[in-house]
Amino acid sequence: MHLSRHTFRFSVDDKKQVLLYNPLNGAMDLIEKSQLNKLNTAVRHGNESALADGSLDYMLDRGYVYPSPEDEQAALVRGYEEFKAREQKSNLRFVILPTYQCSSRCSYCFIGEAIGQERLMADEVMDLAFSAMDSIAEERGKGCTRQLSLFGGEPLINTPNQRRTVERILQKGVERNFLIDIVSNGFDLVHYADLLKQYGVFKTQVTFDGMRDYHNQRRVSVDGQGPSFDRIVAGVDAALERDLTLNVRVLLDRNSIETLPELVSFFKEKQWFASPHFSIHIGSVFDCFRCQPTEETVKHLGVHEGNRKLYQLCSEDRSIAELLAIDWQGVRRFVYTGKLFPPTYKTCFGGTRTFAFDPNGGIYACETTAGRPEYQIGRFSPELELNRDLIQALEDRTILTIPGCKQCPQALLCAGGCAFNAVVTNGSLMSPGCRLMKETLQYGFDLYWPDIAAQLKGPDEVTELPEEVADVACCAPSPELVQSFYAAAAESPAPALCCPTKYAPELVSHIRKDALDRSYGCGSPVLEAALRPGEVVVDLGCGSGIDAFLAARFVGRDGRVIGVDMTEDMLQQGRQYQPAVAETLGYDVVELRSGAIERVPLEDEVADVVVSNCVLNLSTDKGSVLREALRILKPGGRLCLSDVVSDRPLTDHLRNDP
Template structure:
């Protein structure tokens, strides 16, 4: 392995958790302890192998591969990337007047202050900001509810457009008298932030005696109203010990969130009450511990988490004040943020100049937009600068009179960022393998950062973050209403797979593959479809798992669930049974019990997950031991540009959330999945010059294995198992083996005699002699060396002739009519084709004690003398039926077995096409003729044999496909076992292993048409 250059990675540590950061991109990872030691060794010039076992070196190579990233393009600051595309939000400080005179108010508001924004000025500013793109509006003060035109202001904002949202910042004491106005507003678009500064003692000390009890009484019915509400606490030295109290109040009153304001030392606030970052961090973590247990969000943490868990390469670069956000003061002056209202140096202009003019042309706003963490010397040295986003503009200004680089709380942000990373890593176990436990991008809490890779932070007055779930949910809700051709599944299903499904479900089949068709579903299995959408793949699965099985579809969008549930009744009527149910849920919290599913599928949905590690862990949880996931999703080979990863539309189209293929594999391994295999990969889409592929892959939850001997046949020198065992080419090795491993063609599984079990040990030639050649001369004593694939002489493919022609057998030399030759002109007659097989079949059938027909025929077919296809099967099935009947106590002698084989040898190759009767049913008819002692002069027995043979031929003909001797033999023997209950005094048995292991060998395999294609029987 070439020595990698890891010099660009910085090592940080928090609570003994190593964190590696590529600051300029940015990108971070958390390795295992072994991985940390390995990275440090490489960075210090140490050896690459360090004595790791082969699996350890494989994991180490995966780790280093995921750290080997091209250096990013130079970043010159946000002004080089962003433009004034649209104003997103506008704050209105509508009055300085307040019903309280709080000791920490940054504006020193009170009942005596009177400056108020007129309704006319508000209306003009509102319309202008709306025209510039603003859809989120804040009203604050003072106490905004005291404004005489408060009702009209609220109605103006929310009635003007259904896209508008309104946030009201209030001390809450006037909510009761304004409740008639507020309760009449559209509650899904109104948000309240209510001040609560600790417990009763601290709140009353800051806001006046009795204010706490009055507020708590109001919160009782605010919480019941359903209006989205946060409690906000301004933290200082006086109320630090009561920092967790708002969480308890929120829990008691059904309020969803808490927000903490870090004290701005201005207005009424005293400098001595300000706190250092350390006690603030400890108080915040303690409050968050309580909040988690109550399912309450602290938005200081969730807002920063949105940056830490954003797409790799996303740069957060200072605040959006003056860029995406402005604030209008009570006197009509315009500022970048609401906390800077009234500060002369921060004033950009007046509404009289026009909002657009000030926003676009103000020298002060242009100066703010020119600031960047990339160019500020006090910000540029922080390795976390692009994750944190740098200083808060307000705190920097009040601390040092400048708008970046001086925020006294930056150390708090850094501590919180590292804590968030280390806490997230706790969910994945550490171990002694060098690998990545968590990587930036595994969890996504923010995915709409402007679509250009540079994002601006929000004013600390109110923090908000758009979740990945909200973006995706909105996209697919619309897709449920109106079919979206951008995300329509390119896979088309055969009509017989979907004939029972209504068109309403079919036309909204979104995805990038067909996991339901690749999952080998069996009758009686339980399937879970994650992101089921309109349900088409659930309905396909419903038919495959049969009435004995069950299907659960999980989706997070109500509209998609309504479509799916609307089709279930018709699907049930068409199938004759109901086995499908749909549940609302999320990939990260699947609403099913542990060990529910035999198979979990998902079609182009996991890329939409906001926490892929948790999603795969949930899949692991609900799978039974030995269960499998089969997922089709979009992947890529190299890290896409941040502009792609942050595009909300591309996220809904399954592009922005695409995983690196290498990370996908290592993530599955770290969770505990085994036998991870890529089944299919094809080009999906190219975006901005970056290629994406559709990948179908499978992985299994481990089950308790047995130990079996295997041979790795090549072509490589060796392979490594998931357990770290090295299998050398050609060497017999004992390995852990579970039943589902039998699907693998990578290894030869050996029986007790050392013989290869399954198709790998089978001959595959099928050069048939026509019926006219049955009286040919005796062949030579031995046909010599015969190949196992294709023509017995040279291995070339076979060609069937439309008319017979005389040819000499390339083994015995006898000239006979030929109906099939290889591409090199070789013809093999039936006798030479079957000579060795004849002896094998006679010996096995004569000496066996086996009572199961399928088990016996499989034993015969596993012998190298018996090819994959050919007339050998005609006499083998006849001998096998009579032999097992004898072994079950039937009244036949050993001579009867020889008679059945002799008669079966008279059925020439190719009868299924040339005579219109497959040799397997004819061989079965011969066997029953022998058992029943049928002759042309025994009317009853003769009719029974003819009826049986005709029914068997009819059963074979239901499958429209080229010949497959295994398929025909198994199908006939299953039917024979059923018929024998009525015909014979002792019923025959056909319960042996019917797992197909020759798909890769049979070039004419019809795939899903075959009734044995999806058999999941285990090795006996």
């Protein structure tokens, strides 16, 4: 027997127990320390017969123990094949830099010597860039979403020539059905908000470096239009007023992290957190080949120190933890979805799923490397030329090929790090860019431990289901029985039906608590579906509308959500909640219809996305449900289901239970 090298032990509040986590198998368990020590001793000494209590079988099933090292290696290789399949379906991302010119001078800017070049991407160069994107997409982008990111320099400088260039880029992106986002300093966002709305820009990112005074020292405006903090605030206001999705990055160093609570309070006063289109994430100044912070303006915050200070802030004020929504390497995701991240074999997709195009005709693996010719992976002007050998090397760079990752127990968490950071730091593409993942996880487990413990142990009390529907998940009860049961659950919340998945508070802040108490799903298909503004979503078996209301948050005022359910009592509950949802969001795009999901009362090809949450198992004609879902989907639409399944054959007793 062989103990998996990918198993991590984490301390928990109960000193007699330990938390085991194995990213290779996606297993997480609480176990008594004494039991674990007994197991480890028996396996190491080849005395498995001492484990007669069934614990060895359980540990084998969970992947903490393998019959041999070769078996674990085989599992690692199988996981990589699954990872590659997911990678091929991931977004193909093109980054376009219309200029290296910028309206600010940040001492830590990694664009370095290229910054300040006033050249705008010429029309003929832009045409060649998009032609190159088409060629790369034909080779690598079949069956996946194609994304276009505007970067810089600064893409949104308020001059007539740059505005014309940006609009032309947006036009070409829309023509290709690209999902478009923009990374901007936000100084002139207020002047571009209408244009971004016009072209359906999916998301815009701006950055704050702390509260007003410190931010203005860090992000110095050089365009003569005044300090940057209030200009960015005006831009955020303008974007949210137009229902543009806005992500604020807060960039931290040793000084600015002290102002973080004050900055969060400022965002709350602005009521930005109340908008369904606002989100926030934390970044830090990092060392790379052109980040050269000065002693006077930037106090570099290392990963270890940054994590520790963020943990202290979040543990002292849980409201800050929820507003910042720091994921702690997937811990928060587990708390709210019950899902762990699948094993990751590479972090850097530069040159494989990301390609950056600059105004000088160069192609780079990502925006971080842009502006430095020695890091080009090709050119698109005057014609497309790709360094196939370098691209293949980037493709092959995984934890299975990087020598320093092959035996590292943290490899499936760290995934090898950034390729070009590895080149600059270590002088080799095939060296690891190590990250402190176990430490990050421990902070997350400590912060969310009560929620995690509840999920692992299960609820203390489980309300019994009525006997006639106790097997509702493994058989197909009659429609009459389903209607009767869920009509009762509409009148009074049924704790037994709720809820293996918890939504993050910021995602459901627009839904009343008594509505959420009647959320009877078993997953989060709305989140998995990656909804976009303007899409039409149909929820089959919508119940009281919780998933429909959540979908409304993502599709925005230009989208549409139609919920279909056969239980009128559930629909009536949803219609009572709907006005409050609409008032909070500022728009009403939800329609709740009565109907059977085996005969959906909708025309053909009306939906961009069809979702269903723990309803298909209740149908006596599942084939008709799936055929109906495909009928109402537009060509290229998406179907996302969450439901209960059996991982073993059913007994005749269960299969034939009426």
